[in-house]
Amino acid sequence: EAVISLRRCGSVNRGEIEIPDFFKWNVWNLQEFRRLVAKIPVPISRIISVVPNYKDTENEVILPGTVPVQISLECAYTAKVFTVLRDYFAILYVIDGSCELYIKHDKYSLKSGDIVILAPEIPYWIACTEKDLVVTIISRTSCFEECFFGMIQKNPLMGNFFKKTLYDSAKEYMLFHLPVDISILHIIQNLFIESLVPDLYSLDVFISYLQIFYAKILR
DSSP: OHHHHHHHHOOOOSOOOOOOOGGGGOTTTTHHHHHHHTOOOOOOOHHOOOOOOEETTTEEEEOOOOEEEEEEEEETOOOSOOOEEEEEEEEEEEEEEEEEEETTTTTEEEETTTTEEEEEOEEEEEOOOTTTHHHHHEEEEHHHHHHHHHTTOOOOHHHHHIOOOOOOIOOOOEEEEEEOOOOHHHHHHHHHHTTOSOOOOOHHHHHHHHHHHHHHHHH
């Protein structure tokens, strides 16, 4: 609604826009990371093509996906509206600070290094401040299955989780408590780089880094 309003007022840029260079990000400089994320341009066509579907209750909204995969930084001080992603897995990673995660009727206090994997159609809401850095990666079910397929057989717990979520349509989630790892920060860096590269191979490279990300979690 905000983007549509800005478009009507003519307060949008047209033509070439500077793309932030995540190659230059020193992964331990989190303020620089926040500055780079804030400079990522938002394509108007992608925003206005998404029509949210509000449920009977005012605090839950179903958002249709427009891309196979996507990475973004959670906004601070969002209203208590539960997001529901259809046909998408969501991965939440707390880089710095903390946040409150609400899933269904459960509440979790997450800290740096915590990772949550949410199955499709799970209503969730994240409460964080401007001091917190929480990254969300969404992946269409087909992409998610492709990334994880070779790893499922190696881990009975994960195999059971994905069997339920992928084939039995169970709405489940998993929470990992991990130490902050510089190698994972480098993967996050490369995911942002590939998300901003408009070429024929960026999606393939993005998915490859996503596979490494999942493997690191399981390790």
